[in-house]
Amino acid sequence: VSQSRYYLVLFDFLNYWLHRMQHQWEWWWALHAVHHSQRHMTQWTDNRNHLLDDVLQAVIWVFVGQLIGIAPSQFVAVVAVTQLSENFQHANLRVSFGWLGERLYVSPRFHRLHHAIGLGHQSPGQVLGGHNFGVLLPWWDMLFGTVDFDSRVDATGIRDQVEEGRDYGEGFWAQQRLGLKRFFAAFSTTPRA
Numbered sequence: 001v002s003q004s005r006y007y008l009v010l011f012d013f014l015n016y017w018l019h020r021m022q023h024q025w026e027w028w029w030a031l032h033a034v035h036h037s038q039r040h041m042t043q044w045t046d047n048r049n050h051l052l053d054d055v056l057q058a059v060i061w062v063f064v065g066q067l068i069g070i071a072p073s074q075f076v077a078v079v080a081v082t083q084l085s086e087n088f089q090h091a092n093l094r095v096s097f098g099w100l101g102e103r104l105y106v107s108p109r110f111h112r113l114h115h116a117i118g119l120g121h122q123s124p125g126q127v128l129g130g131h132n133f134g135v136l137l138p139w140w141d142m143l144f145g146t147v148d149f150d151s152r153v154d155a156t157g158i159r160d161q162v163e164e165g166r167d168y169g170e171g172f173w174a175q176q177r178l179g180l181k182r183f184f185a186a187f188s189t190t191p192r193a
Contacts, residue, residue: 004077007070009137011078014064016140018057019133028053030182034175036115037168039157045090045115046083050179085136090115094153102149103142106134109151116154117162 022032031053038045065075089111096102096109113119114132131148134141141147160166169175 004074007068007074007078008081010068011061011064011082012134012136013140014061015082015135016133016144018060019135020146022053023130023133027183027186028056030186031056031179033158033168033182034179036156036158037161037175039155039161041090041092041112041115041156043087043091046086048175050183051176052180052183082135096151103138106132106136106138109153110134110138110149112153112156113148113150115156116152117157118159119148119154 022028031050034050034053035045035048038048061079070078085106089106089108091108093108094112095107097105097107101107102110110132114130119130131146132138132141133146138147158166158168161168167178169178
């Protein structure tokens with residue numbers, strides 16, 4: 001059991017850095033934006049992703065799993081615990097775990113700030129960045145200076161879909177198509193300022 005906890009913490013650390021890269025690399029944000037474009041959070045929001053985004057993460061997870069030698073049953077357990085937690089964290093709940101609990105485990109309130117328009121996934125001036133990247137544990141955000149424990153509850157979505165009316169797609173196939181279009185455009189344009 002202690003080894004499983006070790007793997008859970010290790011993969012959560014990996015997830016923190018993958019999540020930061022999704023928000024800081026323009027080409028990866030082009031795919032990850034499908035996830036953030038949902039304006040109404042639900043427990044299923046975690047599963048609204050671009051397929052290529054999911055494949056990239058899965059390949060990295062499997063590679064790291066093979067590298068460290070995690071047993072298949074433990075790998076499945078880590079994935080299951082992570083997925084169930086993420087579904088709860090994306091639920092449209094204003095649930096806080098209190099001062100101490102918020103510092104021990106990511107709550108729906110903590111993660112909702114990450115999805116807030118112009119707050120959680122953008123730095124001032126509409127530059128990619130943001131805060132609250134932790135998937136299970138807020139420790140990584142605390143350690144690397146990306147934490148925000150504000151108790152506010154803001155609308156979710158992406159600033160340019162509100163201010164500029166950017167289309168992120170209605171329906172699965174439109175989201176996938178537009179995500180790929182943004183993905184390829186990210187390689188041919190200069191980064192946002």
